[in-house]
C-alpha cells in the first residue's frame with residue numbers, strides 16, 4: 001500500500017523544536033495543584049521575543065489569590081457536645097482570627113455518625129481552608145490553643161468533645177514527627193473529612209495518595225448528611 005502524503009506533524013518522539021532545534025526535555029505530566037495560580041497561553045512578552053522562534057507561545061502563571069499569606073492549610077473541625085453546630089460556628093470565627101493567617105473558605109457543616117467509639121452522639125463536622133504564614137508546627141500549636149479555649153478535655157481517645165481541630169494538610173508537605181503527621185494519617189479513610197474537603201477542594205491531591213475523589217467510594221457506607229444550617 002502506498003503511503004498517503006500527510007501534512008500532520010511527526011510523532012512527538014521525533015518532533016524537533018521550531019527551526020530544527022532539538023525538542024525540549026519531557027515536562028512532568030503532573031504537578032502539585034496550585035489553586036492560587038492560573039495559567040495562560042499567549043504571545044511572549046517583548047523581552048522574550050528574541051527567543052520566539054524557540055518559544056512561539058508563552059505560558060505564564062499568574063498569582064490570582066488576594067491573600068498575602070504564602071501557605072495553604074486545611075483544618076478539620078468536629079464537635080459532638082454542648083450545641084455542636086454553635087461550637088463549629090464559633091470555631092470558624094476563631095480560625096478567621098488566627099495570627100498571620102486568613103480563612104479562605106469553609107465547607108458546609110455535616111451531621112456524621114461517630115467513627116471509632118460508636119456509643120456517643122453524632123458529630124457535626126466541617127473543613128476550613130486557611131492561608132497562613134505560620135509553619136506547620138506553629139499552626140498546630142495555635143489550633144490546640146483554640147481547642148483549649150473551647151474547653152476541650154482530652155479524657156480518652158475518641159471521647160466526645162466540644163471541639164476537635166485537626167490539621168489535615170499543609171501545602172503538599174509530608175511531615176512525620178512525634179507531634180505532627182502530614183497529611184493527616186486517617187483523613188483518606190473518613191467520610192466526615194473527605195466529603196467536606198471535597199466540597200471546597202474537589203481537585204485536591206493528597207500527597208502520596210493521589211486524588212481525594214478516588215477515596216470517596218471507599219467511605220460511601222459512613223453516614224454523613226449535609227446540614228442546611230447557614231455557616232457564620
Ligand SMILES: Nc1nc2c(c(=O)[nH]1)N=C(CO)CN2
Nearest residue numbers: 078112113114115116123192
Ligand atoms: N463522625 C465522627 N467521628 C469521629 C470524629 C469526628 O469528628 N466525627 N472524631 C474522632 C476523633 O478524632 C473519632 N470519630
